[in-house]
Amino acid sequence: MSWEMVIGLETHVELSTESKVFCSCRAEFGAEPNTHVCPVCMGLPGALPVFNEQVLHHAAKAGFALNCNVHHRSRFDRKNYFYPDLPKAYQISQFYKPICENGWLSLQTSEGEKKIGITRIHIEEDAGKLLHDDENGTLLDMNRCGVPLIEIVSEPDMRSAEEAVAYLRKVRAILTYIGVSDCRMNEGSLRCDVNLSIHRPDEPFGVRTEMKNLNSFQSVERAIKAEYERQVTAVEAGEEIVQETRRYDQKTGKTSGMRRKENSADYRYFPDPDLPEVRLTDAQMKAIKAEIPVLPDARREAYMQDYGLSAYAAEQLTSERWLADYFERTVKTAKSAVSVANLLQGEVFAIISLKASEAEKAGTAAQEGEASLPVSPENLAKLSDMLVEGRVNSSTGKKILAAMFEKDRDPEAYAEQNALFAVSDDAVLKNAVAAVLSQNPAMVESYRRGKPTVEHALMGKAMAETKGKADPERLSLLLHQALETPEE
Amino acid sequence: MKAYADICKMTVTELIEALESGVMTSAEITQAYLASIAAQDADIHAFLDVYTNTALQEAARSDERRKNGKTLSKLDGIPVALKDNMLVKGRVCTCASKMLKDFVSPYDATVTEKLKAAGMVLLGKLNMDEYAMGSSNENSAFGVCRNPWALDRVPGGSSGGVAAAVAAGMVPSALGSDTGGSIRQPASFCGVVGVKPAYGTVSRYGLVAFGSSLDQIGPITKTAEDAALMMDVIAGYDTHDATSDATIPTDFTLERYGSLQGKTIGMPSECFGEGLSRPVNDSIQAAAEQLKNLGAEIIEVSIPSIRYALSAYYVLSSAEASSNLARFDGIRYGYRTEHYDDLDELYRKSREEGFGLEVKRRIMLGTFALSSGYQDQYYLKAQQARDLLRHEYSEALESCDAVLTPVAPTVAFRLGDKTGDPMEMYMGDLYTVTANLTGLPAVSVPCRHVKEDGDTLPVGMSLLGSKNNLQALLSIADTYERKAKPNAGIRPYERLKGGASE
Known part of the structure; x- marks a missing residue:
C-alpha cells in the first residue's frame, strides 16, 4: 500500500x-x-x-x-x-x-x-x-x-x-x-x-x-x-x-x-x-452578508449551463473575479462564448504567462490580475468573431492578438491595414493549389498511389504559397478536390 | 511682590485667584517655583528634568494671552509637572531607567496635549521608581527621591517625585500614574491629595505602559479642590485609547456640602486587622469619627476576597508588564549593549544591563505566570479573583457612597528599610491595589500627622467610590478638608533646613 x-x-x-x-x-x-x-x-x-x-x-x-x-x-x-x-x-x-x-x-x-x-x-x-x-x-x-x-x-x-x-x-x-x-x-x-x-x-x-x-x-x-x-x-x-x-x-x-x-x-x-x-x-x-457577490462556484455552474462551457473551462475562467468579469463583458458583444473562452484560455493565457516568465528572467515585476490583460473586452470580442467567421485563421489571429497586447487596438482595422484577412477567394486559392501540385509531382504521384498522409505536407506548402493567409478550411477542400480529380 | 516661598505654599485655586485678580503674573509664579526647585531639589531630588527656559517662555506667553483676554482655560499660566513616564514631544522620557536614559519622545501624550491646550506651564519631569515598579522611589536608576517631611525617609512610590515635589512646594500640581497605588501611597506619605480616577477616565496614550489593564493617570495636589480642577483638564474620552470610557462623567466641579449629612461611608472589616500599624489605624479611626461628626453615617462593609487582592495584583500587573516591557530590546531605541556577537546576545545583554533589579524581577514573575502549563494556576486564577473583587465592591457600594480604608499600613519608612525584602515592600500595597483591580476611583486625602522617632509624618486615608462618582468622592474630601482641617497649617517645606524661608 x-x-x-x-x-x-x-x-x-x-x-x-x-x-x-x-x-x-x-x-x-x-x-x-x-x-x-x-x-x-x-x-x-x-x-x-x-x-x-x-x-x-x-x-x-x-x-x-x-x-x-x-x-x-x-x-x-x-x-x-x-x-x-x-x-x-x-x-x-x-x-x-x-x-x-x-x-x-x-x-x-x-x-x-x-x-x-x-x-x-x-x-x-x-x-x-x-x-x-x-x-x-x-x-x-x-x-x-x-x-x-x-x-x-x-x-x-x-x-x-x-x-x-x-x-x-x-x-x-x-x-x-x-x-x-x-x-x-x-x-x-x-x-x-x-x-x-x-x-x-x-x-x-x-x-x-x-x-x-x-x-x-x-x-x-x-x-x-x-x-x-x-x-x-x-x-x-x-x-x-x-x-x-x-x-x-x-x-x-x-x-x-x-x-x-x-x-x-x-x-x-x-x-x-x-x-x-x-x-x-x-x-x-x-449588511456584510448582503454585500457578498455571486461566488466562483455559482458562476462556474452558470457558465456551464448558459454558455455551454466545459467544467474545466468554467473553473478556469471563474478562478479570478477580474477574469470572470472580463469574460462576461467580452461575451456580451461576441458571437460565440465558446470561442471567447477558447481564445482566453489558449492564446491570451499563453501571452500572459510568456510575459510573466520574461519579467521573471529580467528580474522585474510582472503585471498581475486585470493589468496583465491590456486588451478591451470589445476588441477581444471582435477578434473572437473574426476567428469564428474564418475571416482570419488561427495563426494570423495570434499575430493580431500579440499586436493588441502591445496596444489595445481594433483587430478589424489592424487586419485591414496589414492585409491579414484570410484569403477565401477561390480563384486565388485554386492558383495556389495548382502551383503546389505542379511543383511537387512526386508527392502527387505517391498520394494517388495510396499514401493519403502526403496531403498534410501539400497543405502546408499551399498555405505557405498564400503567405499563411488562406482560409484553411477552404484551402483544404480545394486541395483535396484537386488531388481527387484524375489527371486529364 | 510676594516672596517665592509664599507663592509656593499657595494652592492652585489660590494661584488662579491671584492671576485673575492681576495680583500675580504667570511669570512671577513660574519663577517662584523654579526658585523653590533650585533651593530644595538638591536635597529632595524630585525632578529628573527641569524645563527652566521653556517654562519661562510659556509663562510669558500665558501672561500675554491673559492681557489680551484670550486665556485658554482657568488654569492658563499655572505650573505643572509630569511623572517621567508620560511623553512630552522633543523631551527625554526616562521612566527612571537606564534603558530610556536618552530616549527623546517624538510625540506628546494625550495628557501632555491637554495640559498644553489648557495653557499650563510645564516645569519638568519627576522622579519615580523605574517603570513605575516600586513603592518607595528607591528603584530609580537616577537616585532616590527623599520625603520632604524627613529627608531620611522615602516619599513612597512609584510616583515619589510627584508627591515630594507637590508637598515641598516645588510645583503646585503634578500628574502621576497609578497601577497599584502609585499615586495614592506617595500622596499619603507626603501629606498631599492623590487621585486614581476610574479606569478609562484619563487617556493612557503616551503613558509608558506598566500594567495596561490597571494603569491610570491622575493628579497630586495640595487639596481636593485643586485635584478636581486638574481632573477637569485631563479627563475625557480619547480616540487614541481604546480603553478610554466615554460614559464616565468629565465634569468634576465640586459640590460644596455644608455637612456630610446623608452620606454613608463603609469601612471593610478586612482592612483593619493584621499588618496595619497602630498609628495609621488610630488615624483612620479618628478620621472616621470626624466624618461622623460632619454628619456621615459610618457602616461596616465586607470585602472577603480582599485576601486574594495582593497576589492577584502582582500576578496580573507583572504578566502585563512582562509583555509591555518586551519592546525595550535594544533594536530600535533605548539602551543597547556595547558588545554582542549575535542577535540573541544583543537582546539578552541589552535587557540585562538596561533594566534594574526590581524591573527584571517583575518581568521574570510575569513571564512565569503566563507560561504554558502555569497560566491556568496563576494568570487565570488571578483574573477570577479580580472578578470576585469587582463583584464584592459593587455590592458594597450599593450600601455606601464611599469605602474608607487606610492608604498604606504605615507612615513613610526610612530609606533602605525594605529594600532587602521585596515581599514586605509588596505587602504595603494591600489597601491600594483593589481600586486598580476593580477599576474604581479612589482618593488619598491627608487626615492626620503622627510622630515617629522625632519626625512629624502625615497619614492619608483612602476614599473609594463607584465608577462614575469621583466627583462625589472629591466633594466629600473637600468638605472634610474645609471642616476638619486635617492639615492644620502644617507643611513640610517650613521645616526644611536650607529650604524656602522668607
Whole structure:
C-alpha cells in the first residue's frame, strides 16, 4: 500500500484596507521604507492600538464567503516573541476567541467535488520587513508593521499537492471576488504555511512538519512534493519524523529543518488589555452578508449551463473575479462564448504567462490580475468573431492578438491595414493549389498511389504559397478536390 | 511682590485667584517655583528634568494671552509637572531607567496635549521608581527621591517625585500614574491629595505602559479642590485609547456640602486587622469619627476576597508588564549593549544591563505566570479573583457612597528599610491595589500627622467610590478638608533646613 500525504494549510492574507489594523497609517504596498509609520505601528513607548473597524468588516465578509460561523464576539490576544521585525515584541492576534470558525470551501477534483474544512479565520497584524544589505547590515522597514492580515487555517483535508494548490486558488478566487484582498503572492499579500504528514490509508496520521512562508503556487506544489518524498524515504528507512518547522529552498528544491517543537517558543498568549472585545451586531452581519457577490462556484455552474462551457473551462475562467468579469463583458458583444473562452484560455493565457516568465528572467515585476490583460473586452470580442467567421485563421489571429497586447487596438482595422484577412477567394486559392501540385509531382504521384498522409505536407506548402493567409478550411477542400480529380 | 516661598505654599485655586485678580503674573509664579526647585531639589531630588527656559517662555506667553483676554482655560499660566513616564514631544522620557536614559519622545501624550491646550506651564519631569515598579522611589536608576517631611525617609512610590515635589512646594500640581497605588501611597506619605480616577477616565496614550489593564493617570495636589480642577483638564474620552470610557462623567466641579449629612461611608472589616500599624489605624479611626461628626453615617462593609487582592495584583500587573516591557530590546531605541556577537546576545545583554533589579524581577514573575502549563494556576486564577473583587465592591457600594480604608499600613519608612525584602515592600500595597483591580476611583486625602522617632509624618486615608462618582468622592474630601482641617497649617517645606524661608 502506498503512502498518502495529509495536508493542512495556514494561509495569511493581507486585507486591502485603506489604513493599518491598529493605527491610521496607510496600508499600501511599495512605499519608500519607513514612510507609512507612526508611534503605534513603530511600537514606541506609550503608544496604544485602536482597532480599525474596516478590518472587522473584511474579516467577517471572508468568513461568510468561506461558510464560517462568524462570531458576535471575538477578542485580541498578544503573541509574545522577540524578533527585530516585530517592534512591540508581541504580535496582536486572535488566539482564544477568533472571529470565524468551522467553515469550508469546495474544490473540483478529478474525482468530482471535494469539501475542504476551514478550522478558523483570525485577525492579526503583519510584521515589518528586514532588508539584508552587505553595506549597511540588516535594515528594518516598518511600513508593513500593522498591515491587517487574516489567517485562514484549513483542516488537514488535502491529499495531494494539486489539491493544495487548487485550495489556494479557490481561496484566492473567493477573497478577490469579495474584494477583501488583492491576494498578490508576488507582493506577499497571500502567503502560505504547509503542514504535511504521511500515513497509510486507514491508519492514523503521521507526525507533521510545517513549511513556512511559501509565496507562490509553484513553490507550494514543489515544497509539498519534496517534503512528501523526504518523509516517505525517511519512514521507509525506519527513521522517525519529528514535529518541526522546515524551510523549503527554491534553489535546491529541498526542505531542511529549522526549529524543533521542543525548542519552539512559548508565545505566552494572553488577552491584550489595550483592546476591548470586538463585537458584531446582527444588523452589521446582515449588511456584510448582503454585500457578498455571486461566488466562483455559482458562476462556474452558470457558465456551464448558459454558455455551454466545459467544467474545466468554467473553473478556469471563474478562478479570478477580474477574469470572470472580463469574460462576461467580452461575451456580451461576441458571437460565440465558446470561442471567447477558447481564445482566453489558449492564446491570451499563453501571452500572459510568456510575459510573466520574461519579467521573471529580467528580474522585474510582472503585471498581475486585470493589468496583465491590456486588451478591451470589445476588441477581444471582435477578434473572437473574426476567428469564428474564418475571416482570419488561427495563426494570423495570434499575430493580431500579440499586436493588441502591445496596444489595445481594433483587430478589424489592424487586419485591414496589414492585409491579414484570410484569403477565401477561390480563384486565388485554386492558383495556389495548382502551383503546389505542379511543383511537387512526386508527392502527387505517391498520394494517388495510396499514401493519403502526403496531403498534410501539400497543405502546408499551399498555405505557405498564400503567405499563411488562406482560409484553411477552404484551402483544404480545394486541395483535396484537386488531388481527387484524375489527371486529364 | 510676594516672596517665592509664599507663592509656593499657595494652592492652585489660590494661584488662579491671584492671576485673575492681576495680583500675580504667570511669570512671577513660574519663577517662584523654579526658585523653590533650585533651593530644595538638591536635597529632595524630585525632578529628573527641569524645563527652566521653556517654562519661562510659556509663562510669558500665558501672561500675554491673559492681557489680551484670550486665556485658554482657568488654569492658563499655572505650573505643572509630569511623572517621567508620560511623553512630552522633543523631551527625554526616562521612566527612571537606564534603558530610556536618552530616549527623546517624538510625540506628546494625550495628557501632555491637554495640559498644553489648557495653557499650563510645564516645569519638568519627576522622579519615580523605574517603570513605575516600586513603592518607595528607591528603584530609580537616577537616585532616590527623599520625603520632604524627613529627608531620611522615602516619599513612597512609584510616583515619589510627584508627591515630594507637590508637598515641598516645588510645583503646585503634578500628574502621576497609578497601577497599584502609585499615586495614592506617595500622596499619603507626603501629606498631599492623590487621585486614581476610574479606569478609562484619563487617556493612557503616551503613558509608558506598566500594567495596561490597571494603569491610570491622575493628579497630586495640595487639596481636593485643586485635584478636581486638574481632573477637569485631563479627563475625557480619547480616540487614541481604546480603553478610554466615554460614559464616565468629565465634569468634576465640586459640590460644596455644608455637612456630610446623608452620606454613608463603609469601612471593610478586612482592612483593619493584621499588618496595619497602630498609628495609621488610630488615624483612620479618628478620621472616621470626624466624618461622623460632619454628619456621615459610618457602616461596616465586607470585602472577603480582599485576601486574594495582593497576589492577584502582582500576578496580573507583572504578566502585563512582562509583555509591555518586551519592546525595550535594544533594536530600535533605548539602551543597547556595547558588545554582542549575535542577535540573541544583543537582546539578552541589552535587557540585562538596561533594566534594574526590581524591573527584571517583575518581568521574570510575569513571564512565569503566563507560561504554558502555569497560566491556568496563576494568570487565570488571578483574573477570577479580580472578578470576585469587582463583584464584592459593587455590592458594597450599593450600601455606601464611599469605602474608607487606610492608604498604606504605615507612615513613610526610612530609606533602605525594605529594600532587602521585596515581599514586605509588596505587602504595603494591600489597601491600594483593589481600586486598580476593580477599576474604581479612589482618593488619598491627608487626615492626620503622627510622630515617629522625632519626625512629624502625615497619614492619608483612602476614599473609594463607584465608577462614575469621583466627583462625589472629591466633594466629600473637600468638605472634610474645609471642616476638619486635617492639615492644620502644617507643611513640610517650613521645616526644611536650607529650604524656602522668607
